[in-house]
Amino acid sequence: MSIFEYNGSALVAMVGKNCFAIASDRRLGVQLQTIATDFQRISKVHDRLFIGLSGLATDAQTLHQRLMFRHKLYQLREERDMKPETFASLVSALLYEKRFGPYFCQPVIAGLSDDDKPFICTTDSIGAKELAKDFVVAGTAGDSLYGACEAMFKPDMEPEELFETLSQALLASVDRDCLSGWGGHIYIVTPTEVKECTLKGRMD
Amino acid sequence: EIGCRVQFTEYIQKNVALYQFRNGIPLTTAAAANFTRGELATALRKNPYQVNVLMAGYDKEIGPSLYYIDYIATLHKVDRGAFGYGSYFCLAMMDRHYHSGMTVEEAIDLVDKCILEIRSRLVVAPPNFVIKIVDKDGAREYAWRESVKPDATA
Numbered sequence: 001m002s003i004f005e006y007n008g009s010a011l012v013a014m015v016g017k018n019c020f021a022i023a024s025d026r027r028l029g030v031q032l033q034t035i036a037t038d039f040q041r042i043s044k045v046h047d048r049l050f051i052g053l054s055g056l057a058t059d060a061q062t063l064h065q066r067l068m069f070r071h072k073l074y075q076l077r078e079e080r081d082m083k084p085e086t087f088a089s090l091v092s093a094l095l096y097e098k099r100f101g102p103y104f105c106q107p108v109i110a111g112l113s114d115d116d117k118p119f120i121c122t123t124d125s126i127g128a129k130e131l132a133k134d135f136v137v138a139g140t141a142g143d144s145l146y147g148a149c150e151a152m153f154k155p156d157m158e159p160e161e162l163f164e165t166l167s168q169a170l171l172a173s174v175d176r177d178c179l180s181g182w183g184g185h186i187y188i189v190t191p192t193e194v195k196e197c198t199l200k201g202r203m204d
Numbered sequence: 205e206i207g208c209r210v211q212f213t214e215y216i217q218k219n220v221a222l223y224q225f226r227n228g229i230p231l232t233t234a235a236a237a238n239f240t241r242g243e244l245a246t247a248l249r250k251n252p253y254q255v256n257v258l259m260a261g262y263d264k265e266i267g268p269s270l271y272y273i274d275y276i277a278t279l280h281k282v283d284r285g286a287f288g289y290g291s292y293f294c295l296a297m298m299d300r301h302y303h304s305g306m307t308v309e310e311a312i313d314l315v316d317k318c319i320l321e322i323r324s325r326l327v328v329a330p331p332n333f334v335i336k337i338v339d340k341d342g343a344r345e346y347a348w349r350e351s352v353k354p355d356a357t358a
Binding site: 007028030033035036039056057058061062101 | 241245248249272274276277278279280282285291292295
């Protein structure tokens with residue numbers, strides 16, 4: 001079994017009209033066994049930037065700690081928050097540092113850059129950035145997520161419609177993956193507010 | 205693994221005590237759990253410890269808490285946890301019978317149910333179990349559940 005499939009995860013971020021949404025599943029497993037159904041994969045970097053880390057949970061936690069550290073240091077030095085593009089480059093650099101002994105993680109970065117333009121990005125485990133205009137996916141349910149998002153995505157969705165679309169795409173995809181699921185976490189971010197919701201899906 | 209287990213847990217124990225000596229206040233359970241995870245994570249890519257940890261603690265303001273720490277340094281705060289082959293049976297029993305706010309008696313009853321399951325279902329079941337309790341009065345051994353008494357001459 002691949003090391004990326006040890007804990008199981010599903011992550012997706014989608015762009016709307018001056019807003020974005022990022023969603024994850026809630027399962028923490030150890031191969032076939034489910035340990036917890038309330039695992040947080042997405043964390044807030046600052047009010048307009050979120051990062052989700054899929055893949056091996058221990059590396060996701062280590063990487064998360066290192067990224068928070070680097071961002072806090074940046075905030076102290078620059079007296080401002082990091083732009084999403086800059087943060088994505090930071091993530092990429094940190095991952096490539098470990099090129100020959102990598103973190104087994106696939107991050108999904110989502111933020112609002114200048115002029116409230118939504119920015120989403122994913123990288124592979126050694127930091128190759130993939131910038132997309134519509135949606136990015138990661139995790140064991142990634143293939144299913146690609147299909148579901150491609151089918152359901154429309155450009156320039158308002159926050160409410162984006163929430164519906166992303167929730168349905170996530171729940172449909174994790175139902176086809178035994179290693180992810182047990183509900184979902186979704187954050188919808190607009191320039192004025194951040195809404196966090198928990199999704200109820202098939203608990204199996 | 206046995207060798208790692210003793211060495212690693214003693215190392216954590218002594219560092220937790222050291223913190224209290226140096227700073228005058230004890231480490232919270234969350235802090236101790238994160239310290240343990242940090243040690244496991246640092247060693248992971250050099251010389252990994254093959255030790256799984258369930259860390260239970262009681263803090264005055266927070267109350268009791270339980271942390272699940274994998275041998276590859278996955279940390280998660282849980283209500284109920286188990287490791288090993290017996291974990292399949294224990295987690296199932298706990299999923300069925302656990303609810304938050306159980307009394308000590310109900311909890312011991314649930315532990316006994318888990319022990320019964322392990323004894324009947326696990327081929328390689330260990331003969332003896334110890335039950336420990338952690339609460340506001342500290343950590344203490346509560347009871348033993350023995351099927352094989354220790355040899356008096358040993």
